[in-house]
Amino acid sequence: MRRLFDDELEELDSDFTEMGLLVADRISAAVTAFTDRDTQLADRVINHDHEVNEREIALEQKSFEMIALYQPVTTDLREIVTILKAVSDLERAADHARNIAHAALKVTDKERIPELEALINQMGTKTTQMIRDVLTAYTSVDEDRAKQIAQIGQELDELNHDARNLSYEHMKSDPEFKTAASIYVNVAQDLDRIGDYVTNVCEWIIYLKSGRIVELD
């Protein structure tokens, strides 16, 4: 039997996916702005950050309404709880994209460190792919896929570690690099944090599927 609730849930799901894709685009744009030193693009990311926040609030309100009006139980409830938790993780991920865009503005007149830029590019690609994958894993309620995606979070940890070591080496070898290297360290740190937030979403997908609350890191 098709319920009114199913239509509303479908709408909620597609709004959630849209928000997720928007966040992935923001991260990708912020990293491009940083590595290409494109201040216009960085400004755009910063000026449009409110859109992600507005979507988060709209999704939360819609979820509260559905809980109040339909009093869902079992997987219906878990699905709404998953969205409620995942949207705040995505919103926080977008905050880190905004940080990266701010870093892009600060780094423009500093020394370039190509090896670090390559690492950051790699981390950027991984995080945006992680978000796109996690949205698919959510839609198909794929617990195994969620676990695999969380593994990428650990790869990001390692890359962040490499980026940090590389920055310190540059700082030591040439004090000229000091400011630039510390900006690179922060950006790598932001991307690592984004990986942590996506890992949280993976945990909620496992909850959605199984009803179990787990820790994946």
Next chain:
Amino acid sequence: MTEKILTTHDLHLYYGNKEALKGINLDFNRLGITALIGPSGCGKSTYLRTLNRMNDLIPDVTITGEVKFQGRDLYAPQADTVEIRKEIGMVFQQPNPFPFSIYENVVYGLRIAGVRDKSVLDEAVEKSLRQAAVWDEVRDHLHESALALSGGQQQRVCIARVLAVSPDIILLDEPTSALDPVSTSQIEATLLNLRHDYTIIIVTHNLQQASRISDRTAFFMDGELVEVGNTKEMFLNPEKKKTEDYLSGRFG
């Protein structure tokens, strides 16, 4: 281990040739609230009525299997239904106060049992009405007709009437389905207090009611017990797909 106060084993019930209960195995621990849920015609009310032999009154009913209350077979030839219904009381869907005063309604069972002492009766009236959470509303009208009360008050007086004879188990068959939301929540609050002193088994169509007040839920369908378990777990993560579909309103 928690003591089992009531056990049913391989319980079948037939209305003529129609098998309404298809071998139910379900036990109840002492105290707490168990909710029986399921779509209309699933057998939950029929099952409830077997627990104090209310189905005896229906012609052409055949019951096989076993119902034991504190180890005693309720369907043994020597079992006394009047005694059983004192120990296992029932509250019905429609409040059914007798056309007497509130006082006489509450002491009805005691009078039948031969209690004459006015102080004993007075005490039972106050205690039962307090337990049923209706004392404050009716204490000044005890000798007025129970029929003059609101539906919610009548239902609580009916609960008091059951409590007056000190049962161990209280069966309730959709006790709030004829009541407004405020009366419903008063009855629910009453039951939540009573669960510390009585074993309560309630049939309800209101799933939120089951999830709000019961410790354990049993889901019936087509005369079978599909799933029984801790209410919280069942409403968050039921074991069976059928239970999931019913709880989330996909059928029924």
